[in-house]
Amino acid sequence: MSKELSYTIEEVSQLLKVSKLTLYDLVKKGEIPVFRIGRQIRIDAKDLDNYILQLKTNGSLKFPIEPPKNDTRSLDKIVISGQDLVLDILGKHIEKHSSFKTLRAYTGSLNSLISMYNGDCDIVSLHMFDGDTGEYNLPYIKKILVGYPYIMLNLLSRKAGLYVKKGNPLHINSWLDLNKENIKLVNREKGSGARILLDEQLRLHNISSKNIQGYDYEESNHISVASAVSAGLADVGVGSEKVAKMVGIDFIPLINERYDLVVLKTPETERLINTVKNILSSTQFKSEVNSLGDYDTSQTGKIMYETE
Structure with missing residues (x-):
């Protein structure tokens, strides 16, 4: 090996x-x-x-995980789960302003939340639309983090909608257009925020996924979905505005989605929560996010929900 x-x-x-x-x-x-x-x-x-x-050898060998004598920094490692580029910026700021070392898990919203429930993630990013309430994230958190105290902070807001070929030759303009016979979809994986948004919209519009060509054709991130549309492998996909511009295809905005962060509240995470709060509310962090374009930071750092 x-x-x-x-x-x-x-x-x-x-x-x-x-x-x-x-x-x-x-x-x-x-x-x-x-x-x-x-x-x-x-x-x-x-x-x-x-x-x-x-x-x-049944664990008879141990790694030296204590810091060197000339290094007084903590070896605290935290896992940030989610796929947006802004999470990398957040990780950079966390390392700059604290002793935490950040690791990244590029996992979809629902699977990230389940991982947090299982103790595998420290910061989870979510953009999950609930069709019954029209609300983002909280309905899912309340069902999964049962018995856990937590805080939910806004990271940003962004437009979500449909990726279509340049010039939109098939005139795709709404969720209802996905039901057309000549439209081929490229989907996201189960558990991703984009997949949940699509499934909820299909349910609300009484569209059966069985009638959608390509519903079972899955990609694992926004760029792969947009690239499939650009390459002609599909006619339409669900994603965020920024990636459409990166790939060079057209974007049909259909909803403003809220992208939030969740951290469990324990005595051990108090320092992490305060660090994240300070970063999100800082002018420097918001300025970096805004420089990327297509993000709304008007609520960044706001506490959207917190358990007692």
Whole structure:
């Protein structure tokens, strides 16, 4: 295994036949050392071999996870789950203004929330539309984080809608147009905010997913969906405005979605919550987000809900 210099989280996940969230948890606990190349987390092949050897010897080998004597910084590692670029900016600010080290899990909203319930994530980003209330995020949080105290803070708002080919040749302008026979969809994976938005809109408009060509054709992120539309593999997909501009396709805005952060409230997370609050309310953070374009920071940092 040591023939390779280093591995990505995904590569190690495939090698060990475990989920990526399990690996993030091991990294968070300091059981597997990691290093960064840009935004990417990598695991040295020798460290992976040592970890496997440790398991084979019933844990008789231990990693030195205490900081060096000349390094007084905490080794606290936190996992931020979600896919928007702004979460990388948030992670950078957290590391700059605290002793936390941030790891990123690029997982959809619902699966991220379930991971938080299972103790695998520290900050979860959500954009889940509830068709019965017209509300974002809170109806889902109340059903999943049962018995847990938490705080929900607004990260930003953004427009969500439909990706279509340049010039919109099929004249797709609403959710109802997805029901047309000649329209092929590219979908998002189950548990993503975009998938939930689509499914709720189909339900509200009494459209059966069985009637939609391409409903089972899934991609795992906005860029892949937009790229599929751009390449002619599909006619339409659901996503956010910014990515449409990045890929060079047209965008049909249909809803303003709220993108929130959730953190569990415990004595251990009090410092993290205060750090995040201060960052979100800072002029510098909002300025960086606004410089990206197509984001609304008018409510950034606002407490949208908090349990007692």
